[in-house]
Amino acid sequence: MQISSQAKRVLTGTLAVSAVAVAVLTVPGIASADPSPSKSAGSAHRSGQAQGADHSARLVSKEASSALSFAQTNCFTSVSDGAILPWYGAPVRAGQPVTTSAAEGSPGGEFIGDAHIYTETVAVVNSAVLVRVHTGWGAPLNLCLHYTG
Template sequence: MRKDSRVRWALPATLLLAAAVAGPAIASADSSGAPAQTSTAATFAQTQCRGGVTDGALFNWYGAPVVAGQAVVTSAAEANLPSGGGEFIGDAHVYTESVAVVDNAVLARVHTGWGLPLNVCVHYVG
């Protein structure tokens, strides 16, 4: 008997509901229950770097080429500014949270979990 080598996966119903509410789904199941994957190339990518970022600071990108509810992915990392030394993974836990997309803007909060201000870069892809 030959074993089926195809990978099968399914998303929980709550995740599918969240994707439908938040924006276009990136994966869904057809009527047979088999997953149908779709992907598109990013239409934009933007990076903002700032010094002196404290925990909970807002990184808002006004003038972004977006409409309310559009899917946008954000990420954050510590940075060596202004020396231009690039980004790195340090001891602080740096990430974006509470991301909202409205017409012509992406609003994001940066978590650093650090007691002192840090240099941070935030990336936006959509």
């Protein structure tokens, strides 16, 4: 039985998301872990002992997501360095966590070439995911973005 390369990618992404979900759900207290500094860390900061951390960053919101998981691959042609690539109609809502990766190529023909392709910024708005990509290449390239959430 043969399976298409796109079906393999979707299955691989779905399995990866499922494995992460199982790991998160089996570790006690991880879903409710508070990322704010502990009292000892706070006292170290006030006394000037903490070094190397950006203490101006403050947690202003945290939200657990109960949305269904998804995996999607979208391929684009003629992508220039720094381009923002949209996925309109995505099954997401504003602020929902989404991860992305990028590869050079086209559907069924992705490869690792000489370009240094990666996603720089991901913005999630209602029904859309916007991704800024870096190609590190002087000419437009064809690439595929992989989304999981």
